Amino acid sequence: MIGLGIRLALSGGRGAIVGLGLTSLAVAIGTAVLLFALSFAPALADRDARTAWRDNLRPTTDAVDATLVLRIEDRVDDQLLTRIHVAPDGDPAAAPVPAGLPSLPEVGEAYVSPALARLMGDLPSDQLADRIGRVAGSVPDAYLASPDELVAVIGTEPEVLRAREPYAVTAFETDALALELPLIGVLILALAAIGALAPVAVFVATATRLSAARREMRLAALRLVGATPGQIARLAVVEALVVTSIGSLAGIVLFLVSRPLVARIPLDATTWWISSISPPMAAAVVMLLAVQVVGAIAALASMRRLVITPLGVQRRAAPSRPAAWRIIPLGLSLAALAASVALFRDPGLSEVERVGMIGGAFAAVIGAIAFAGPWLTVVVGSVLHRVARGAAALLAARRLSDEPRGSFGAIAGVIMAVFVASAFFTFTAFARLQAGSDVDPLLREGGIMAYPTGGSSLPSGIAETVGELDGVIMAVEVRSVALLEDGEFATDYGWVASCPDLVEVLGLVGASCAADGVNLLGSADLGGTYDVIPATAPSAGTAPRLGVEIRPDPSRALLELPADTRAYVPAFLLDPSAFAEPAGVERLPADVLYVGTDGSAAVGERVRTAVVAAAPDATVRLESERVAADSQFAEIGRIVGLGLIGTLTLAGCSLAVAVTTATLERRRQFVLLRSAGMAVGTLRSMILLQAGVPLAAVAIASALLGALVGSGILFVTSGVLVLPDATVVIVIGLSIAVAMAVVAMTLPPLERMTRPTSLRHE
Amino acid sequence: MTTYLAAAPTPVERAAPAPILVATDLKKRFGRTEALRGIDVTIGRGEIVAVMGPSGSGKSTLLHCLAGILRPDAGTVELEGRRIDTLGETERSKLRRSSFGFVFQFGQLVPELTALENVALPLLLDGVSRSDAEARAADWFPSLGIEGLEHRRPGDMSGGQSQRVAVARALVTGPTVVFADEPTGSLDSLAGEQVMELLSAAVASSETTVVVVTHEARVAAYAHREIVVRDGRISGVVAA
Incomplete structure (x- = not known):
């Protein structure tokens, strides 16, 4: 049965391979995102461990045979330069030496990071080297936060340091301080992970639909020759496992391939060692197994919705028209979000509880949008039906009203991306407000x-x-x-x-x-x-x-x-x-x-x-x-921007897949319409209207909601009322334009696919 | 394995065969539509029975009820004296796999599998090893005139070739009854006749019963008996 399932999954011709490929890609992207999410805390911990020798300085009152340390954050070439001035206090031979260095540098000498050594070679000495001194050796990689970090351990006269309130340390720590991300940072990261995973989930669901009709036909044929429902369920699970296994392996490869690129994204003005971005092995294995289990459960759940009979596939129950009450969970989730935001500063709650509560409510809002979407699509369809003048608008309106779930499913990815984008552009507007400058505003140019x-x-x-x-x-x-x-x-x-x-x-x-x-x-x-x-x-x-x-x-x-x-x-x-x-x-x-x-x-x-x-x-x-000095804003903006490109790309893929699936499923109907004299242009207009009208309407609603949610969170957590800047309008406009361009890309084959001559092959 | 291509329809006078499939007072309703309104039918071992009637008369529903695909709302279906209408879904699936074979108009082959794998499929589902199943399946290809098509997929074969593969699949387990629903409906007359010749010749030597739903007189000509269904009732039985 396992062999048969694998053969069925892998040998389905071009269409099935495309479906398999897309679904595996969706799983791969999801797996890679999860691996990066799992790697985040270890990467921060690794960074902290590498810099513990200079960040975790403990002053001692026993000023005997200590090392005086003065850490200065300097700048050069628009980058942070950390100068660590050291001098023996007491017996020079007994003074502790920073981790990784053979000895304390002599006065006028320095141990420097490789990146600083390169920069010193590039710049004239009066611009940099004279600040550092003669290079005596390198600070090893194991003691640097990133490969680009500029660090110098500079030997200095003890008297010079004593005049400047140095630390006197008797040992350089190698254990990092406990990791402490600011709460708002944890919250933003948690929300970002939820926001990033939602379009992935939509993509998985959409890609699965691509080959669903064919798969259901195949399973019906198997039932005809005597496969029991249990055997069908096992086949479905094996097929799902084939997809999730391929997707997970591809996800690991994607993670490894994109790791060097992700390592270039700075956080706190520092890039990453590639090796630092590694998830804990046990957690990664559990996560990869969980992906398989979720895939198998999803396959069984989809079987529950369908009764595969030997005569074809019958839905267990005809889906009812989405009712207005579908908006209620959205209201409830917004209320839950408001409540969790209101409790954000409650000292009785732990940090994990607070972040978990607000993150959960945010996820619930995303889920509620997906739940309310079909009803909104019905509403949009009704409005379009009322104003429809031509055949294309009339057909599109009817299709939206009659099959709102499928129609919304096509645009759900973009809607999610727009919601996440508008919420996050509110955060970036806030970040810009907060990005104070320590540069005197009196300074003129130069x-x-x-x-x-x-x-x-x-x-x-x-x-x-x-x-x-x-x-x-x-x-x-x-x-x-x-x-x-x-x-x-x-x-x-x-x-x-x-x-x-x-x-x-x-x-x-x-x-x-x-x-x-x-x-x-x-x-x-x-x-x-x-x-x-x-x-x-x-x-x-x-x-x-x-x-x-x-x-x-x-x-x-x-x-x-x-x-x-x-x-x-x-x-x-x-x-x-x-x-x-x-x-x-x-x-x-x-x-x-x-x-x-x-x-x-x-x-x-x-x-x-x-x-x-x-x-x-x-x-x-x-x-x-x-x-x-705005670099923090720039960093957040860059991360949000990258996230948006990713989510919009995924959303675009989902949309293309969904439109293609819908066209394939309705191919016969389109052929008949064309046979009856409908111009192919009208068919194209219909498809564009069907995707475009709900997309624009729900995207605007979603953007307003995103801005409201973002502003609400910030107002309560920071007491500042922030509205998203104009970027959000550009993003929404671009999202809709890109989405429509994606839909338009699927239109050229329509003429060929719906030629009336193909009717005899049906 | 005999080659049946040269065989021709040769209806002969037969003694009444022993009953193998007996349906009593079958009723089936789809919503407001009464598809079957109390049908009694007895089919004998080795008999070829054609079920005829206009579109919507209930002939396919009758076949589905006899084959255990649909469960009748009322009445009984017995195979060799054993009630099959009361069996659960899994038991009926096993019954279809072991005792029945099916040839439908189209859409019955699994598009992802080759012709050989399609024929071997009922055996694989029964737990036969792949090599044994494919070896047994391969035996049917020369006798049905589809030798050389073993590794083609359904999409790469003509309608007639696909139907012959379907016949092979229906016969590979040595079924008691083969059910055929418009088996030549999607074929031209020549291909249709070839399929029916092959089917009738293949079952002749093994005493396999065939129930074939058709509205084509050419197809019915291969049967020993014609049952005419109209408005969910049997309106006539004609011996060939």
């Missing part, structure tokens, strides 16, 4: 700013050093200060910097500096004799100070600034000329350096290198990185 980390100050003379670099137009040191009057803080904090230079470097068009050097940037009531101390000073008593006398002037005007930058400036700006001894301001520590450049990438790297060489812990931000 501008750079540098600031110290951890309350230290920039080295004196840094403006002069940077100002001499090739491509730099001007560098201005800014000192944040507070004013004390009789030992008490008199105003909000302000800046001390050369006003004309600052106006120029920030490109403040129209701003004119006050003649007495005292400029108002915000509301400040200045007038009197003040002590000027650094704004970051731990206490007023110990800070270096400088005296200044400011003449009260009620007519003092605000310095002209672009309106959107007003929130980012302090209350006042004192030019050195406001002080009795202008040169004395250099006693105050500089905490911001604004640099104007010609805007080239090279000068940006040069400035970074010069600043970092002088102050390893300084942060340097380029105006051009404003876009890069």
Whole structure:
């Protein structure tokens, strides 16, 4: 029986092979998606394990024979560069060494990742290598988050590190911290997995239908020669297992083949090691077995719906016309979603419960759309029937009303994709809102700013050093200060910097500096004799100070600034000329350096290198990185985009298969219609109308629902009301256009298939 | 295996054969339509019986009830004295496999299987090994004039060839009764006659009973007896 089942599944001629191929492809895509889903957590865990030696730093209070570690996130060439400055604290021979390195690098030496070594070779030393030092060796792959990661372990003077609050570690960990994805991240991933699998399920169902009529005929023929219902069920299971086995194997191959491509998709600005994307063996085996079991159960379930008699196939019961109550589960699932969203912040629920609840409700909404779809199709058919003028519209309307399940089945994939797309474009709109920038909005094009980390100050003379670099137009040191009057803080904090230079470097068009050097940037009531101390000073008593006398002037005007930058400036700006001894301001520590450049990438790297060489812990931000700071949004957008391409491709395949199946099933009817004089063009119009009208109507409804669901989830979880951006309109328009193009592609063979001369072969 | 192609219809005077298939007061309804309204019929061993009548008269329904494909709403069907109308689906399937053979108008061959595999199919379903089943099936090909077509699929054969394969499949298990529903309906007259010659000659030597539904006099000419069905009742029995 098994052999017969395999032969029946595999030797059905071209049509059956196409059906088998498509169904196997659907199973393969589903299997691959599931394998990637299973691989996600292990990939993150592997990444964390690889970087545990630098991420999981535990400070020790026993400062004996420790290693001082200072980790700085720098940038180069629009990429993240992680610099890990290390120095022995105590006996150098006893200082622990980071995992994978033979020894601590000497001062001025560094161990670098292979990608960084390559980049150092590509860029002039004043743009990168001078930040790193002489390369002493490589950081092994096993200790890097990704093959593209830029990491340097740099030997540094202990004194330099001690001044910057380093970690003193007695051992470098190799165990990762417990994996902690933010809840919203887990939720988005869970919803994405559900959203991705829905079109796969539709594709499997549609592809199965392609060969269903032929299969049912075959099973009837078997019953005629005496096959028992049990034997028929066993045959159906064997056939299903052939498909799921081939599909699963193809899915494994698809997973392995597409793994290098998926590894290129960055998450958290980091790509993946290909080997990291590996599902746990036990889970993968269970999943692959589950695919077989589900396939077998689906085959048996389809047998339950049919009674295969020797005289052909009879449906167990004539399907009734879908009624309006089919909309009820949609309402209930939306209510469940609203409830689960409302409970999202309930502290009494565990994270798993919350995510499971909201993910389950989201899946229920998708299922409810599929359930309500046939009724909506009936409604669309009724409306079309009322407005129909020609034969094509009339036939299409009747077909929609009489066979709404089949008609909706054809477009279900696209509808699912549109729902998922509109929900996710709401998420991406949210992500864009949230993608704040740590780049000072005051920076103009080509501008750079540098600031110290951890309350230290920039080295004196840094403006002069940077100002001499090739491509730099001007560098201005800014000192944040507070004013004390009789030992008490008199105003909000302000800046001390050369006003004309600052106006120029920030490109403040129209701003004119006050003649007495005292400029108002915000509301400040200045007038009197003040002590000027650094704004970051731990206490007023110990800070270096400088005296200044400011003449009260009620007519003092605000310095002209672009309106959107007003929130980012302090209350006042004192030019050195406001002080009795202008040169004395250099006693105050500089905490911001604004640099104007010609805007080239090279000068940006040069400035970074010069600043970092002088102050390893300084942060340097380029105006051009404003876009890069949106990388999280770009990442989510890219993942959603890829997901959409995948789901829409699947949906398009489902639609093509469904339209082809429907045409094949109705071939005789079409031939008779043509024999009776119907033009083939009218037939084509009918097929297009039948697919297009419900597609457009239900897609718009589905998109609105998706946006509503996405906005609802975000409103409750984040308190922000977000609507999807215009992209969703483009996506829906494109989806419908692509879907109709797919339908149109199936039309050319219609003329040949429905020639009246083929009637005698029927 | 004898070659039957040269055989011709030779109706002869026969003694009344022993009854093998007996139907009593058969009634069958499809919705509001009464297909059979109380039919009594007795068919003897080795007899060839033609069931004739206009379209919609109930002749195919009668054949389906006699063959255990349909279960009558009322009345009984006995095969060699054993009630078959009360059997469950699985038992009736086994009965069809072991005791009956079928030749229908079209659509009876499994398109995915070759001619040889189609003929071997009832044996395979009965648990016979593939090699044995195919060997037994292959014996029928020369005698039915379809030698050389063993590895063709139904789609690659003519209507006449397909029907001969169907005859071979109907006979491969050595059935007690062969049921044929319009076996020549989709064939031209020459091919139709060839099929009927083969069928009648093949069963002659083995005492196999044949019940053939037809509305063609040419086909009925091969029968020992004609039963005429009209409006779900037997309106006449004509000895050939």
